[in-house]
Amino acid sequence: MSTEKKLNMSILKIENLSHRYSASWAIRDINLELNQTGVIGLLGSNGAGKSTTMNIVCGVLNQSEGHVFIDGLDTRLKPEEARKKIGFLPQNPPVYTDLTVDEYLSYAAELRLMDNSKIKAAVEEAKEKCQISHFSGRLIKNLSGGYRQRVGIAQAIIHKPSLVVMDEPTNGLDPNQLIEVRKLIREIGQDSTVLLSSHVMSEIHLLCREVVMIEGGRIIFSDTMDAFNNYMQASSVLMSMENPPTPDVLQAIKGATRAEFLTEKKVRLYFDGDQEITERIIAASMEHGWRLREINLEKGLLEDVFKQLSTQSH
Numbered sequence: 001m002s003t004e005k006k007l008n009m010s011i012l013k014i015e016n017l018s019h020r021y022s023a024s025w026a027i028r029d030i031n032l033e034l035n036q037t038g039v040i041g042l043l044g045s046n047g048a049g050k051s052t053t054m055n056i057v058c059g060v061l062n063q064s065e066g067h068v069f070i071d072g073l074d075t076r077l078k079p080e081e082a083r084k085k086i087g088f089l090p091q092n093p094p095v096y097t098d099l100t101v102d103e104y105l106s107y108a109a110e111l112r113l114m115d116n117s118k119i120k121a122a123v124e125e126a127k128e129k130c131q132i133s134h135f136s137g138r139l140i141k142n143l144s145g146g147y148r149q150r151v152g153i154a155q156a157i158i159h160k161p162s163l164v165v166m167d168e169p170t171n172g173l174d175p176n177q178l179i180e181v182r183k184l185i186r187e188i189g190q191d192s193t194v195l196l197s198s199h200v201m202s203e204i205h206l207l208c209r210e211v212v213m214i215e216g217g218r219i220i221f222s223d224t225m226d227a228f229n230n231y232m233q234a235s236s237v238l239m240s241m242e243n244p245p246t247p248d249v250l251q252a253i254k255g256a257t258r259a260e261f262l263t264e265k266k267v268r269l270y271f272d273g274d275q276e277i278t279e280r281i282i283a284a285s286m287e288h289g290w291r292l293r294e295i296n297l298e299k300g301l302l303e304d305v306f307k308q309l310s311t312q313s314h
């Protein structure tokens with residue numbers, strides 16, 4: 001069941017945002033509006049412009065051109081008020097490893113300009129949500145990577161912001177930590193709008209309802225995850241056969257381009273995009289006794305999708 005809530009006004013509005021570090025543009029003419037809670041994925045390959053966009057949204061970097069509004073507040077004109085509404089987990093958070101979890105979170109709350117009287121309760125609540133209460137007195141340097149990341153998330157939500165921005169929050173986590181941290185992010189998305197960057201397609205699939213793709217500093221796709229899935233055309237089929245033919249026989253099927261045996265009975269067949277190839281494979285299997293056990297269309301690789309979308313957007 002969908003738990004996202006539609007908000008009355010846009011929590012984040014980005015208008016004609018551009019930035020250049022030196023001569024060349026890192027992002028160019030970005031426009032985006034978010035007005036719902038839930039996790040929104042910012043997907044792009046390395047150097048696409050994700051961090052630049054997020055750093056500007058969070059007020060860490062001043063844009064060369066354009067505007068960012070948080071809850072209607074222009075971040076350039078009302079930086080302090082806007083900051084109260086944003087939580088940010090940067091890619092490389094400043095880690096105060098010699099502070100305890102409690103000390104660090106209290107400090108983070110002060111930076112968010114919270115009322116002194118409210119800080120203690122806020123620290124307790126954030127710790128509870130991120131399940132780190134039992135580490136309150138522990139030095140951050142003595143926490144594992146996964147727990148450090150939870151502390152990072154706790155500082156980002158300590159002041160109950162409407163917008164939480166997370167720059168590649170699961171980078172470097174082991175598989176168990178990954179599952180836990182993703183669960184936490186999903187929970188946070190129930191009450192807040194979470195803008196999360198990643199270059200891992202499967203992660204965006206798992207977490208997000210909407211996806212914004214950025215490539216070469218420009219938005220090349222922005223729609224729901226469902227629309228994105230529909231957009232992606234399969235370009236290979238994965239199949240298992242009890243009695244498979246040789247690769248050249250498979251490659252001779254109309255539309256097939258290359259057969260790659262993964263095991264003796266499992267083969268990936270690349271094709272030119274005509275999805276009806278599955279019917280031709282099934283028919284050939286019945287005719288020649290290949291004893292097809294399983295056949296699945298596979299969506300294109302992320303890199304292919306980037307390439308396809310980038311070409312179309314120019």
Ligand SMILES: Nc1ncnc2c1ncn2[C@@H]1O[C@H](COP(=O)(O)OP(=O)(O)OP(=O)(O)O)[C@@H](O)[C@H]1O
Nearest residue numbers: 021022026044045046047048049050051052053199
């Ligand atoms: N401080 C900087 N000075 C100069 N150029 C920069 C700086 N930071 C980023 N860039 C350049 O701006 C472009 C966008 O970089 P950005 O870090 O925003 O991309 P990204 O999508 O976050 O990549 P990654 O996934 O690697 O973090 C890249 O070409 C990058 O080389």
